[in-house]
Amino acid sequence: MGALRLLAVLALIAMVAAGCSQSAPADASAPVLTVATGLYPMAQAVEQIGQSKVSVTDVVPAGSDPTSYQLAAAQALQVRRAGLVVEIGGGFQPSFEQAAGGASDVVNLQAGLKAGNPYLWLDPNLMQKAVALIAGAMEEADPAAAGLFRQGEQAYAASVQSTGIDYESTLSACPRMTIFTADSAFAAMANDYGLRDVVVGSSSGASQADVRSAANTVEASGATTVFSESWQPVGLVDAVAATAHVRVRLLDTLAGPPPGGWPHQADYINLMESDLGVLSSALGCPNTATGND
Numbered sequence: 001m002g003a004l005r006l007l008a009v010l011a012l013i014a015m016v017a018a019g020c021s022q023s024a025p026a027d028a029s030a031p032v033l034t035v036a037t038g039l040y041p042m043a044q045a046v047e048q049i050g051q052s053k054v055s056v057t058d059v060v061p062a063g064s065d066p067t068s069y070q071l072a073a074a075q076a077l078q079v080r081r082a083g084l085v086v087e088i089g090g091g092f093q094p095s096f097e098q099a100a101g102g103a104s105d106v107v108n109l110q111a112g113l114k115a116g117n118p119y120l121w122l123d124p125n126l127m128q129k130a131v132a133l134i135a136g137a138m139e140e141a142d143p144a145a146a147g148l149f150r151q152g153e154q155a156y157a158a159s160v161q162s163t164g165i166d167y168e169s170t171l172s173a174c175p176r177m178t179i180f181t182a183d184s185a186f187a188a189m190a191n192d193y194g195l196r197d198v199v200v201g202s203s204s205g206a207s208q209a210d211v212r213s214a215a216n217t218v219e220a221s222g223a224t225t226v227f228s229e230s231w232q233p234v235g236l237v238d239a240v241a242a243t244a245h246v247r248v249r250l251l252d253t254l255a256g257p258p259p260g261g262w263p264h265q266a267d268y269i270n271l272m273e274s275d276l277g278v279l280s281s282a283l284g285c286p287n288t289a290t291g292n293d
Helices: 002-023 039-054 073-081 094-100 109-112 124-141 142-171 188-191 206-221 236-243 268-283
Strands: 033-037 053-056 084-087 106-108 180-181 196-199 225-228 247-250
Touching: 033 039, 033 073, 033 124, 039 053, 039 124, 039 142, 039 268, 073 094, 084 094, 084 124, 106 109, 106 124, 109 124, 124 188, 142 206, 142 268, 180 206, 180 268, 188 196, 206 236, 225 236, 225 268, 236 247, 236 268, 247 268
Parallel strands: 033 053, 033 084, 084 106, 180 196, 180 225, 225 247
Antiparallel strands: none
């Protein structure tokens, strides 16, 4: 009887312990999902979706062109060991994508969204879809945190949507609707918000005839501004602007921070609003948002 009583007590203890382990809240110090990215806007999205249950690393340092940056061996290993890798794909970041090929879980945004333009974060409509795709990949990678990720996704998607509403309301009333840019990074955004994006190019090797032709187009449109971009040579943009007697302003692609990083208060949302301010000022929009020269 003593032995049977002891077994019964041990069984009861085991049952109570099992019940406690199932109902106890998750340990705040438990490992979180590790995510590797190579682009600032994607790292921002992951942080906002994952909140306290994600550790994200943007492996491209400030001041480096994210499209051409060559990962060091330690960085490539960090990408391969991540619980999830977020990439644009399509050869947009060759070195990062090569490292991502050895990772166990990768979300390819261009493929998932069937987006033709890799700069999808510059279009708030596309960015909302990217946020949903990233959140879904995070939930699959860490099902235990799926509820938290869904909350983060909803909140962040609402912020991106609000930015899109600002773009729509501001750009829809502009007297000028043509922008002149160094490349097609802003083409998807322009198309979604009723603008016409004319690429003047960024190479300094263009002929004088090419410069004059582009300048004629700028003058005919009534534009006051030609836009330069981060990580793009300004030679041709400057030449066209000088020939057309218009100014040059930076329209940032936000792909990566400048040397020294962004200002302390900067994030993807207010940087997008800053770009909107630059656009609306250049286009003479009546509801001009604040933008930095």
